[in-house]
Amino acid sequence: MLESGFQDRKREQRMIATRATIAALLVILALGVLVARLLHLQVERHEHFSVLSQDNRVKIQPIPPTRGLIYDANGVLLAENHPSFSLEITIEKVPDLDATIAALSHIIPIDAKDRARFTRLKRQRMRFQGVPIRLNLTPAEVARFSVNGHRFPGVDVRAELVRAYPLGPYTAHVLGYVGRINERELKRIDARNYAGTHFIGKGGIEKAHEDLLHGQVGHQQVEVNARGRVLRTLESQPPVPGRDLSLYLDINLQRATTDILGERRGAIVAIDPRNGGVLALVSQPSFDPNLFVEGISQKDYHALLYSPDKPLFNRAIRGQYPPGSTVKPFVGLAGLLEGTVNAQSKSYCPGYFTLPGHSHRFRCWRRGGHGQVDLHAAMAESCDVYFYDLAHKLGIDRLHARLAEFGFGTPTGVDLAGELGGLLPSREWKQRVRNQPWFPGETLIIGIGQGAYLATPLQLAAATATLANHGHFIAPRVVRASRASETPQRTPEEPLPLVDHQIQVEDQAHWDTVIDSMVAVIEDRRGTARKIRSPDYRIAGKTGTAQVFSIGQGERYDADTVPERLKDHALFVAFAPVEDPRIAVAVVIENGGSGSATAAPIARRVIDAYLGGEPLPPEEEERRDGN
């Protein structure tokens, strides 16, 4: 009994020892599996996980460059960068957007306008890019959010530099403005260089000189934690700030010109003939570019877009008007250069002109006619018949070639975005576009700047400057020079390249013949712009009145019965002082009536503002004194 119990206990112990051994083997087997797993993770796939771990902690962040500043010719700041705080939501990081915005609105006021902008910008965003829900936070609001920020993952206060245009509407058409990068621009730009940039130039200088103004993006490698917070910077390559631009534009003249133009619709361009620099470029009405920087509201935008006065339309470089009689100096010069006429050649003006073998009467603006006129008189009194005759003798091909030399028909190449080239008709153009042969009558109409002929105010100013320069055409430029910004020592300015050509003439005296005839427009007893004569300097100029619609044979134009929008455009081109030209001006007043009554006095006041002459006495409105 005892022995068997003892034997049983021995057997039990052996059995348990066996089980313990089996258990030990199982343990070793299980740990073996674990070791195999670790070999797989730590040896076989080590490289893979190393890369993942590196990716985890190191993020490359772009550092956007600071946009270059824009100064006028006197060093006045026209475009600057203001620090601004905005509240941004990274939509991918927010679980419930509506609830987040609702909760946010308890600490920071968010109105319907903010929500509308948020909804609009949300559609245009890039992935994982913050969308602003509130702009221009006050310091108190920033502080209030900082205290509560931990409750809002994915919502951040972002400090950024926002473009500001202190002179607002005065510079809108020259500078353009910046706005958030949209999808179309996104496809065009170098995504790498714009990695941290939210704004891009949308017009004017801001767009034309985007490359200079933007600068080069910088990068920093930062170590981040799992919540994306930056812990430290490992490596950084600072951005190269955009270059500061200095303009030819004289802000004093720009303001004065804008105020002179006042409520009228139209454009004025003033150029320094010596270097092609744009001294003033005004298109009225204008708009406040600051509205566009952070995204304009739908309502404001529609108001601007659908206004009949088209404030967004840059008339100075995109407005294409029939130049009217302002082309007469260039047509006259073409006649002299081609030897078709000389200073003494005369035409007889009975008040109309007929082509040989035709009965159609091409009328002069003075129904009674000017009688015998030479170039000097024809220019001063703006006789149409003289120029019909001259154009007819030149023919369209020579006329086209000579006018093209002054820059008509092609964009001048000014450094502003969106310039249009007008239209200088030719035989080839008519065949191509209208699939019709050229009719001789059309040549006559071109000779007085009507018909299909279109030019922008900028083209007129550039052509006038070329005349003042005795044929030296310089493509107009707004920007004089660029300079690296934010460097300890002020770096030297680098002037922008100049595009020019010289109109070849055999006899330099032809220039003076034409210029003298333009002086007569102001100084002659019968000159169409005799009212603007200045005691301080001599002006060479030419009035122009461009028809907006055709007057039928035998009809008369009556300014009192024609609707406002169909009234003639008033034009004037001029340069001064004649002996040493420092300013060339083109004035276009939409539906302004006649060039002599409306446009010429405005040009005179602009020139006064620049040259500092004695002011013109109060305007004496005079209707239809000349063409």
Add this chain to the structure above:
Amino acid sequence: MATNARSAQLDRGVDEPLPGPLRRLHIDAPLLVALLGLCGFGLMVLYSASDQSPAAVERQLLRLGIAFGLMLAIAQITPNRLRHWSPALFVAGCIMLIAVLVVGEVGKGAQRWLDLGFIRFQPSELLKLAVPMAVAWILAARPLPPSHGRILMAAIITMIPVVLIAKQPDLGTSLLVASAGVMVLFIAGLSWRMIGALVIVAAAAAPLLWFGMHDYQRERVLTFLNPQSDPLGSGYHIIQSQIAIGSGGISGKGWLNGTQSHLEFLPERNTDFIFAVIGEEFGFAGILALLAIYLFIILRGLVIASRAQDNYGRLLAGGLTMVFFVYVFVNTGMVTGLLPVVGVPLPLISYGGTSMVTLMIGFGMIMSIETHRKRVRI
């Protein structure tokens, strides 16, 4: 009389060395050294994982002191007395589990804590010890291997607390407690046929288990099967811990240099996922060293089990040792992606006191079983 003679002969004990000073204190020297080494290494890792917080290390050190004290105290209790206490302890534990379900405090979405006024503790921890003790008590009362009736009793004793704990819900602990019962049965010589049957039953029960699971538990299982399905959500733990371990390579990034852990990519890095910190900072070599210590402790426990004086001691020592192993394997398997995420800490290394105290009490019992052996020659 014969019995007395035999006893006298047995009592003489000829093959045992003279007891040293540690043995008189009822300490098993190899086990103590291994445990101290393990805990020392654990403190070092914790210092790194807690972002070099001396406060965290101090608190852990205090807990270790208490746990080692309890271990020494328990080691003084003879296995016989432990056996006598077994049923009462088990019943008390089950009552407390029921109390938890009725009045327990909710923490992290589960009812686990019981507030006794002066102390808050998890009764489920007590059951990690009470279940192997009770099962050993039941089985050791009759000759081994156990009869079908005994097996059934053991199964019932195991399942009552397992179900109660699973209802808290605490799937991890209930699995550990279940494994404690199973391990004791295995050591007790459960026939291979029964083991096979058990495996089949377990496989058949798996779908039932699935439907009984809470949503978050199902999600864990699904995530385990495909962690990439939700890399920033439920799969995040697994992916980040594998990145940590994998990027450690053979020799590791060096102590205090783990980027995954210090940059907070690794969640729960000083508790359940501390193994990933070891893998990242000490590499494959460091992990092998750690596993070697664990293996040594487990083998030492099994040696003690196999040469214990009576069946109760053998079953209890073997069962506790194997539960310790299950702890190690479930945690490391989870962190390396071999097993689904179950909230089980890495024994004696993870930050936190409860499981450490339980484990050390268990080692106290193992030491008691080893050191209270009468010097016997069999």
